[in-house]
Amino acid sequence: MNSNVTLLTELLLKERPSLLRLIKRIVGSVTDAEDLTQTLWLRIQSVTDSPPIENKQAYLYRLARNVALDRLRAFDRHNAVFEAAPLLDEVVAPLPSAETHLIDRENLEILLQAIEGLPPRCREVFILRKVENLKISEISEHLGMSSSMVARHLQHALTHCMARLKETGVP
Missing domain, CATH: 1.10.1740.10 (RNA polymerase sigma factor, region 2, helix turn helix motif)
Known part of the structure; x- marks a missing residue:
């Protein structure tokens, strides 16, 4: 000490x-x-x-x-x-109604079917961007394609999914 x-x-x-x-x-x-x-x-x-x-x-x-x-x-x-x-009580989000839960479940199923209906490369780009949250440049490097091609695949996938949702009456 x-x-x-x-x-x-x-x-x-x-x-x-x-x-x-x-x-x-x-x-x-x-x-x-x-x-x-x-x-x-x-x-x-x-x-x-x-x-x-x-x-x-x-x-x-x-x-x-x-x-x-x-x-x-x-x-x-x-x-x-x-x-x-x-x-x-003010913090906790209210649970959705049974009806809302059922509608959301149906919409999710429609969306999953739409994703399954995409061409394989387009589906892969969509999943990497929207599920894995990769940037377009990262997807481009990962898949060995140009950023513009990745953007086109992504645009096609989004258009396809939105069209399927509209066909079933989803606003």
């Missing part, structure tokens, strides 16, 4: 009752004051000898005050976040 740490630790043990009172006045709780005194000891262990501390008692009390104020600020931030949070 370096000399600052040793002297501050000895001073902490000697001044502990006064430090507890100071911290309790700031945070308002004996339990929190005890916890923060332990935190204070941990902070002291990381103090270096350079530069030497001239007034170790003032340093210790300032450190205790800072630890207590840090706890209050953290508590205030926590409360601000959780008090401002919307109620769970």
Whole structure:
């Protein structure tokens, strides 16, 4: 241990009752004051000898005050976040009705059949772009074709799928 740490630790043990009172006045709780005194000891262990501390008692009390104020600020931030949070009922999305679920299921089936009806290369481009979320340049490199050809395949696939959906009355 370096000399600052040793002297501050000895001073902490000697001044502990006064430090507890100071911290309790700031945070308002004996339990929190005890916890923060332990935190204070941990902070002291990381103090270096350079530069030497001239007034170790003032340093210790300032450190205790800072630890207590840090706890209050953290508590205030926590409360601000959780008090401002919307109620769970406002966050949860409502479930779709059984009718909406059935219609969506039918539309998905139509779309899957439309994708199956695409030529193989066009289907591959569509899946790489819309499912795998690859960029056109990445698809071009992956399949060894020009970006304009990838764009044409993609346009054809989208047109084909939209036409199939319109044929079945999907708006």
